Amino acid sequence: MKKLFTKDRENRKSVKQLELKHFILKQISINSNFLKTVRWNAIYQLSDFDKQGSKTVLSNRCVKTINKKTFHKFTNFSRTVFLKLVKSGQISGLRKSSW
Template identity: 50%
Template structure:
């Protein structure tokens, strides 16, 4: 569990490191005012970036259990841990919704 959380933290640091470079290269690729050669070089530079620097590679995991399924986006807890925290009173202001 700790190994997976540490791996996820390292992946997030890699994504953060290359984020600005990816945004710049993508904007160059989509800008039709540049010549085709410049845009082609930007595509090549984008493909040479590490695969782990892509934002798609990030996996949301629960802080407590390390589970990657059913993770709440606001609190980064899995469904079961989130319910336990609400019932024990650590998170207040949450009500059960009824349709």
């Protein structure tokens, strides 16, 4: 379990760094104020980027259980953990409703 947390943290850190690099190269390739050779080099470097630096590689996981199937994107918890927290009253302003 600890291994998945560290692996996920490392993946997110590398994606963040590569995303910044990708953004800079993209802006250089679009900007017409740079020389043509500089823009072509930026486009060439963009084509060499691997898919590991993509956001789609990351998967959202629950903070407590590392479950990724029932992940709730607004709370970073899985559905079951979120319901337990609401029932116990640890999340203020929310309670389980029934009608």
